[in-house]
Amino acid sequence: MHRIGFLFLAVWLALSCGASWAASGPLEITLVPDASNPPSPRMGDRLKFLSVIRNTGGRAAEGVVAWISLVQVDPGREQPMDLEDWSAHKAVTEAVVSPGREVTVEWPMRLIQSGNYRVVVSAVERQASNVVTSPFADFHVRRKPTVESNRILPIALGIPGVILALMGWRRYHRS
Amino acid sequence: MNPVWWIARKESGEILVSGRGLAWLFALSLVMSVLSLLLVSNTELSLLDNAQVVYMVMGTITALGALFAVVLGADAVAGERERGSLMPLLLTSVTPSEIVSGKMGGQAAGWTVMYLLGLPYLWAVGSSGQNLLQAIAYLALFGTLTVLGFGFFALGLSARFRSVRTALLTSLIAWMLLASPLLLGPGLRQSAVGKWFDAVNPFSASLNAFDSVVIDSQPFAVQAGRLAVALAWLVLTAWYAMRSVRKLEL
Numbered sequence: 392m393h394r395i396g397f398l399f400l401a402v403w404l405a406l407s408c409g410a411s412w413a414a415s416g417p418l419e420i421t422l423v424p425d426a427s428n429p430p431s432p433r434m435g436d437r438l439k440f441l442s443v444i445r446n447t448g449g450r451a452a453e454g455v456v457a458w459i460s461l462v463q464v465d466p467g468r469e470q471p472m473d474l475e476d477w478s479a480h481k482a483v484t485e486a487v488v489s490p491g492r493e494v495t496v497e498w499p500m501r502l503i504q505s506g507n508y509r510v511v512v513s514a515v516e517r518q519a520s521n522v523v524t525s526p527f528a529d530f531h532v533r534r535k536p537t538v539e540s541n542r543i544l545p546i547a548l549g550i551p552g553v554i555l556a557l558m559g560w561r562r563y564h565r566s
Numbered sequence: 567m568n569p570v571w572w573i574a575r576k577e578s579g580e581i582l583v584s585g586r587g588l589a590w591l592f593a594l595s596l597v598m599s600v601l602s603l604l605l606v607s608n609t610e611l612s613l614l615d616n617a618q619v620v621y622m623v624m625g626t627i628t629a630l631g632a633l634f635a636v637v638l639g640a641d642a643v644a645g646e647r648e649r650g651s652l653m654p655l656l657l658t659s660v661t662p663s664e665i666v667s668g669k670m671g672g673q674a675a676g677w678t679v680m681y682l683l684g685l686p687y688l689w690a691v692g693s694s695g696q697n698l699l700q701a702i703a704y705l706a707l708f709g710t711l712t713v714l715g716f717g718f719f720a721l722g723l724s725a726r727f728r729s730v731r732t733a734l735l736t737s738l739i740a741w742m743l744l745a746s747p748l749l750l751g752p753g754l755r756q757s758a759v760g761k762w763f764d765a766v767n768p769f770s771a772s773l774n775a776f777d778s779v780v781i782d783s784q785p786f787a788v789q790a791g792r793l794a795v796a797l798a799w800l801v802l803t804a805w806y807a808m809r810s811v812r813k814l815e816l
Contacts, residue, residue: 435694435696535694542689542690542691542693543602543603543605543690543691544603546599546602546686546687546689546690547598547599547600547602547603547687547690548599550595550598550599550683550686550687551592551595551596551599554588554591554592554595555592557588558585558588558589558592561583561585561588562585
């Protein structure tokens, strides 16, 4: 029984040490939506997120790369999104972030598809072996009908109809 | 009246006023209508899919415009010959250059009508999406160069061949070959042959420009190479048409 207790203690210590080692990296990231974002965005709107990458450690962070990730979280449609079409600003690099210094990054984004999304910013530096992530920022994109039947039907039926009427009018006048 | 203007006006009149011209326009509008109605079934397209739809409609308008131009071009000289009206035309003081310029004017009028016919469809599918104004402008620019090139090429063939049937068949084969990227899509054109074909094909240049502008929102500077290909196509085919009509034999 004591052996099992020691085993659990050893595992707990190993895990807690690992966690504290991962958390003790010099970088910290915050992520918040910009105050100018629309309160209830819909497809086609633009959002902006602000993140601050801060060096809270005692040594300089070198070769810092930070990037933004987007995940759809609708039940049954959970998937990472390809940001190719959502944002042209997908990553930033910083050669050195000195202790106590912070870097503010803006992440603009154009909303391409409706649904519930979660955005997160991650960063790595050359010397650390762990990735640092920001808290999540969640948002919902309202649907916007992009191909509307009430626009297409009058055109699709009207234009051939007008040409047909022209043909009929021409025939009538000739006869 | 300037003979070029007179011939162009006669050709344009045949498109806009004659029963045959109106029947062609009716058929072309029917194709556009069916395509648009098929798109109504899917109203939950993402913004990007909507751009894809606009791109498809632009490609279809260009292809139909080129088809219309090919039919008009194949009939331009060989048709006159078959109807027996070519000799009286050549016996007048009108020079071959003026004849071909007038016929080209008719082609331009045909494409203008086709373009104007396509605009409401473009608006209907794309007004709530992205880059609609760019789509309209680029269709005017690239569509004009590509479509008129097809028309001038068919006109040249029409002057060289003695029958409308042969000129039309040859022109349609060329149209099918060059417009094939509309069916193949960019993914299937990634082989060495596909890339080479894309680099020299004016239809590919237009489609790639439409894709780049409407879907990827890229600026005009990116389209310079594609514009050069489309422009070269127009200049070469215009030269071919002029040369073919000058060598015209009864």
